[in-house]
Amino acid sequence: MESNWHEMNIQWFPGHIAKARRDILLNIKNIDIVIEVLDARAPLSTKSVFLSSLQKNKKHLLILNKSDLSDDKKNILYKNYFNKLGYYVVLLNSKSNNISKIINREILSICSDLIEKRKNKGLKINSFKTIIVGMPNVGKSTFINSYVKKNIVKVENHPGVTKKMQWVKISKDLLLLDTPGITEPKFSNQNIGFNLVLIGSLNEKNFVLDEIILYFVDFLKKNYIENLKNRYNIDVDINDTPNQIIEKIGISKNIISKNSLVDYNRVYNTILIDFRSGKLGKITIDEIY
Ligand SMILES: Nc1nc2c(ncn2[C@@H]2O[C@H](COP(=O)(O)OP(=O)(O)OP(=O)(O)O)[C@@H](O)[C@H]2O)c(=O)[nH]1
Ligand SMILES: [Mg+2]
CATH class of the missing domain: 1.10.1580.10 (Conserved Hypothetical Protein Ylqf; Chain: A; domain 2)
Structure with a gap:
């Protein structure tokens, strides 16, 4: 029998993910903040190599989501780890109901220089475009629904729920782009693939x-x-x-x-x-x- 490892490398890159990656590339130019959602139980395995490579000059906020399910001590270690790499980081449970306050505060702080620049140019100061990206099933759509406090995009407990990009107007000042989960065409080691199955980012039925x-x-x-x-x-x-x-x-x-x-x-x-x-x-x- 073929090992899981070989099977994984050929199965986890369906066509809609390739398309999602192309769409992200097309949209990212006009975006002020990239919000990448990670699963706090596997923050390294859910960190997208593809996104890291294209966000050189973008403000990049990492949401360590599902932190209600992950190890509290490790949560702190990972927050510090990503901070040191230059990311803004928020630990979150997207199913809790106070997230808009937390995220608004974070966005204003991340964009303080942008606000200053716009002020000087006489432009509208706090109107931002963000894109929500991340691997399948990490909670991107849940994050958006919780942020706007209504069920505006579809959420289900299996990977591949969001199939197409969708703009969501949060307020007159904030636009969010929900995206399908993206995966890497190949992983650098087998454990990453195993971890993605364990957290439900890859469907166990395929393995x-x-x-x-x-x-x-x-x-x-x-x-x-x-x-x-x-x-x-x-x-x-x-x-x-x-x-x-x-x-x-x-x-x-x-x-x-x-x-x-x-x-x-x-x-x-x-x-x-x-x-x-x-x-x-x-x-x-x-x-x-
Ligand atoms: N415990 C817990 N569950 C969460 C959290 N965020 C999302 N979930 C659950 O995770 C599952 C997947 O959530 P979705 O929001 O559909 O994930 P997604 O990233 O949009 O998934 P795709 O569209 O398939 O890429 C759902 O069962 C959510 O209820 C969280 O912070 N804590
Ligand atoms: Mg979704």
Whole structure:
């Protein structure tokens, strides 16, 4: 069987993403602020290489979204990490209801020099165009809806929901462009692809889950062993193999097939659902060095 790694490299670049990237290139010239939404559980894996390469002279705000699901300590580390690289950074839960205040304050501060310039030229001072970009399913449309306080664009819990670019008028002074999630045609290493499946940015239906979940269980054992123990009510030894841990989870949660053996596929899905929904606890899967 082909490995997941090979499969991933050929499957994750559908036509509408290639088109979205072309459209972003066409629109970005007229934009004042690029707002890139990352998933705080995997901020490095969801950081777009494509966007980094084209934003040399743009103001660039990173939203570390879903920070309600990520590790609080890592949130701070990543905020500092991206600040040092020259980005403006906001940690956010886009499902909370106070985000317009936070973002407005941030935009005014980011654009203070632009406002000054416009003032001097006698132009309208605080009218801004922003583009919302990021990988699939990171919460771009949720961010917009929450910002305007109404369901203006479509949100669903799977990747590839937004298919076309869409301008959203926030107020007479602020225009937002919602874009489909974009991915890289190739990733520099396999773990990035695995992490994108784990957070739901790539659809797990296109992959064989076992390799990904065994990798994840090994990561949990090394970094979040208490979460594993608490969620599944099991003892975990640091020398356990991922397969042994899967076995323990299956027995503890009674995920057993007709032949009285642990049903591995159902355990894989349980772990995936528990992680995505936050039931495994607040976890960040990208490792920062
Ligand atoms: N817990 C949590 N869930 C979030 C947050 N933001 C978005 N979500 C959920 O994430 C899922 C995807 O949200 P969307 O807004 O559709 O994501 P998108 O980036 O527009 O996705 P595409 O259009 O497919 O690229 C939905 O189930 C949202 O409810 C957040 O900050 N916290
Ligand atoms: Mg969307």
